[in-house]
Amino acid sequence: MYAGIDAGSRAIKVVLIGDDGFEIIAQGQVDQGVEQDQLACRLFEQVLADGGVCRSDVRRIVATGYGRNAIPMADTTITEITCHAVGVRHLVPDVMTVIDIGGQDSKLMRLDRNGKVRDFAMNDRCAAGTGRFLEVVADQLGLSLGDLGPMAALSRSPAAISSMCVVFAETEIIGLLAGGRAREDIVAGVQTAIASRIVAMAGRNAESPIVFTGGVARISGMETALQTALGRPVAISPEPQMTGALGAALLARRQHDSY
Amino acid sequence: MNEAPRQITLREWDDRYERLQTRGVRQPVYGGPLGRHVADGDTRLLKLRYDSSLAALRLWNFLLTEEDRLRAARDAGKKLVGTMKDLGTVPVMAYSLDNLVAFYPDGAWWIPCVMEVNSGLLQIADSLGIDESFCPVRAMLGAFVTGTHFPIPDLLTCSVGATCDDFSAIAQRLNGLGHPILWWEIPHRRAPEVEEEAVQLPGDFSAPKGQIEFVQSELERVKTALEDLAGQSLGAEALAGGIAKANHVRWLLAQLRHLAFTATLCPMPALEMLIAEMLAIHFCSDQDETIVVLQELLEEVNLRVAAGTGYSSADAARVFWVNPVADLQVMNFLEDCGGRICGTEYLFAHALDPIPQTVPPMEALAQIALADPMVGSAADRAVRIVAEVRRFGAEAVIVSRIPGASHCALEGEIIGEIVRQECGLPVLEIEVPPLTDAMSPTLRTRLEALVETVENRRSR
Numbered sequence: 160m161y162a163g164i165d166a167g168s169r170a171i172k173v174v175l176i177g178d179d180g181f182e183i184i185a186q187g188q189v190d191q192g193v194e195q196d197q198l199a200c201r202l203f204e205q206v207l208a209d210g211g212v213c214r215s216d217v218r219r220i221v222a223t224g225y226g227r228n229a230i231p232m233a234d235t236t237i238t239e240i241t242c243h244a245v246g247v248r249h250l251v252p253d254v255m256t257v258i259d260i261g262g263q264d265s266k267l268m269r270l271d272r273n274g275k276v277r278d279f280a281m282n283d284r285c286a287a288g289t290g291r292f293l294e295v296v297a298d299q300l301g302l303s304l305g306d307l308g309p310m311a312a313l314s315r316s317p318a319a320i321s322s323m324c325v326v327f328a329e330t331e332i333i334g335l336l337a338g339g340r341a342r343e344d345i346v347a348g349v350q351t352a353i354a355s356r357i358v359a360m361a362g363r364n365a366e367s368p369i370v371f372t373g374g375v376a377r378i379s380g381m382e383t384a385l386q387t388a389l390g391r392p393v394a395i396s397p398e399p400q401m402t403g404a405l406g407a408a409l410l411a412r413r414q415h416d417s418y
Numbered sequence: 419m420n421e422a423p424r425q426i427t428l429r430e431w432d433d434r435y436e437r438l439q440t441r442g443v444r445q446p447v448y449g450g451p452l453g454r455h456v457a458d459g460d461t462r463l464l465k466l467r468y469d470s471s472l473a474a475l476r477l478w479n480f481l482l483t484e485e486d487r488l489r490a491a492r493d494a495g496k497k498l499v500g501t502m503k504d505l506g507t508v509p510v511m512a513y514s515l516d517n518l519v520a521f522y523p524d525g526a527w528w529i530p531c532v533m534e535v536n537s538g539l540l541q542i543a544d545s546l547g548i549d550e551s552f553c554p555v556r557a558m559l560g561a562f563v564t565g566t567h568f569p570i571p572d573l574l575t576c577s578v579g580a581t582c583d584d585f586s587a588i589a590q591r592l593n594g595l596g597h598p599i600l601w602w603e604i605p606h607r608r609a610p611e612v613e614e615e616a617v618q619l620p621g622d623f624s625a626p627k628g629q630i631e632f633v634q635s636e637l638e639r640v641k642t643a644l645e646d647l648a649g650q651s652l653g654a655e656a657l658a659g660g661i662a663k664a665n666h667v668r669w670l671l672a673q674l675r676h677l678a679f680t681a682t683l684c685p686m687p688a689l690e691m692l693i694a695e696m697l698a699i700h701f702c703s704d705q706d707e708t709i710v711v712l713q714e715l716l717e718e719v720n721l722r723v724a725a726g727t728g729y730s731s732a733d734a735a736r737v738f739w740v741n742p743v744a745d746l747q748v749m750n751f752l753e754d755c756g757g758r759i760c761g762t763e764y765l766f767a768h769a770l771d772p773i774p775q776t777v778p779p780m781e782a783l784a785q786i787a788l789a790d791p792m793v794g795s796a797a798d799r800a801v802r803i804v805a806e807v808r809r810f811g812a813e814a815v816i817v818s819r820i821p822g823a824s825h826c827a828l829e830g831e832i833i834g835e836i837v838r839q840e841c842g843l844p845v846l847e848i849e850v851p852p853l854t855d856a857m858s859p860t861l862r863t864r865l866e867a868l869v870e871t872v873e874n875r876r877s878r
Contacts, residue, residue, distance in 0.1 A: 225859065225860075225863070237870065238863050238866045238867040238870055239863070239867075240863075240867035240870070240871075241867060241870045241871070241874070264860065271875075275874040275875060275877075276844075276867075276870070276871045276874055277844065277871075277875070278838065278844040278845065278871070279844070279846075279867060279871065280846075280847070281860075281863075281864055281867075362831065362834075362835065
């Protein structure tokens with residue numbers, strides 16, 4: 160069997176797949192922390208135990224994600240761009256565009272008919288339009304991440320959020336709250352602003368079917384905001400937070416087979 | 419070439435330098451161990467990796483001693499001309515006169531990188547109202563105020579018009595600080611109307627004859643100022659000779675680029691190639707020495723190609739790079755991530771084209787000035803990039819944005835779209851500030867992902 164470890168900025172995810180590359184034997188995730196390699200190691204051991212397998216059964220391990228270079232147990236590393244594309248393609252075979260919004264960055268991958276990445280775009284260096292941005296907004300409004308979707312659904316008039324910088328947006332939200340703007344309008348405005356940023360990345364090249372993955376895909380309302388901004392359907396990937404680790408495991412298998 | 423090429427650290431270079439010295443290897447007058455530049459405050463040099471050849475050592479020492487050489491030139495009675503926002507036109511005139519040395523104050527944009535923002539130049543620019551919303555070339559203002567990075571020139575020229583808005587603002591601020599500037603206008607290059615006489619320019623551009631005549635008249639004003647400063651006139655014959663010499667530099671660079679970008683194994687790293695190309699625009703204050711430096715580099719590259727040695731593997735991703743980077747370290751990342759340089763367009767492609775020698779010299783300079791990719795549309799620039807991408811067989815394109823640079827706001831999208839459409843290649847846009855340390859993991863991820871994308875596309 161093969162393993163993929165996605166050391167993201169907010170969580171570490173592990174997926175273990177069988178030799179056939181179709182069966183997921185076990186998977187798990189843990190919040191990211193200071194001692195990333197140890198966290199990953201413990202999670203990996205836990206996933207092995209959940210799957211009832213030994214370390215020696217795992218033929219190859221690929222690490223991906225922001226912290227991929229700090230996972231010593233991995234045989235190699237592959238970027239999250241390639242891994243998410245492979246993971247999503249495995250789950251949604253006809254996908255042509257993958258939108259991945261994680262804790263720290265957002266990406267858009269255009270695939271070819273064979274499922275290979277044709278081109279990609281990634282947000283700039285800051286946390287603008289990412290999960291971290293949503294966390295800051297939720298904190299400021301006294302909400303949990305899970306509250307954001309239901310709250311946004313109540314909005315009849317989303318606020319215009321002009322700044323995608325976390326620091327400036329905080330100031331802007333304080334101003335909106337002081338001006339009596341309802342929280343639901345602010346949340347809906349933030350989701351719309353994030354979606355607009357993705358559209359800017361996509362340009363005129365977002366081909367359908369479009370699949371949304373990454374941790375932020377689990378926050379309800381985001382896919383609606385993306386659909387509205389893109390003007391076409393956006394499907395949420397099955398298990399969006401795990402697609403990077405799944406892709407890494409699938410690539411581990413491919414690499415092993417090619418040796 | 420005695421050894422296989424390697425990329426080595428500055429400390430490794432200094433050790434190597436010591437060994438070479440004991441073997442009696444001779445260095446030019448500005449030569450020496452690279453480590454001495456760190457003592458001058460250029461701490462970023464400790465983080466770079468350098469080509470291990472003597473030719474590369476000479477290139478680096480040439481670059482890093484420019485200030486000393488300029489001061490020595492002044493002491494020797496030469497007059498200094500600061501040619502701002504000029505990518506390879508006025509220096510050709512200046513070097514056609516015996517006692518003028520032209521240099522490029524805009525080159526100060528690398529000082530915040532090389533000195534890791536400890537130079538204080540950006541803070542001075544801030545204090546003058548030229549803040550970080552401007553291109554890092556604003557460091558030039560600080561250099562003029564402190565007078566510590568280059569001598570204050572005897573004459574300052576600056577092109578204006580269809581050039582960077584922020585550079586014009588910076589230069590205007592400089593003018594206001596008591597550094598008088600001789601402005602010369604360059605219009606936005608446009609396609610000729612049906613009824614207008616068209617002139618074919620280098621780079622496959624064309625422009626109305628009227629625009630050429632206008633630029634020529636502007637350059638005549640600059641020529642007069644240079645003659646006044648030099649105390650001698652610049653005749654057509656002398657200028658033709660200067661053009662021939664500039665063309666020799668361009669020819670050397672053309673050979674170097676062709677070999678570096680087309681050899682099976684990349685014979686010279688991206689960083690050294692960037693520095694070498696930069697010599698085209700102002701000769702790093704010494705045209706004769708530029709020729710020697712480039713000849714040595716070319717010789718080294720020829721030997722490597724003949725020996726089949728170089729950097730990277732034969733299947734390294736072949737990357738075309740658009741725009742120079744404010745942080746030199748990023749060029750090292752390309753090889754780290756499995757790529758190799760395979761074509762460049764660092765905003766001065768016209769300075770690599772031969773200056774026409776079949777028309778009168780002033781007209782030729784006007785033509786080359788109007789062939790500047792910066793003075794036309796981004797779409798025009800993209801067309802030239804597409805041609806070069808095809809010529810060198812690049813597999814991906816990186817458009818590197820310069821924070822604050824007005825031309826970077828939209829050009830990346832236009833260039834990206836045209837390259838994708840015409841070549842079907844992946845295009846990656848990145849932003850490179852003077853120091854990328856905080857963002858280097860994400861920057862590397864993008865470069866690695868680009869290399870993976872190229873590899874995956876090959877296996878389709």
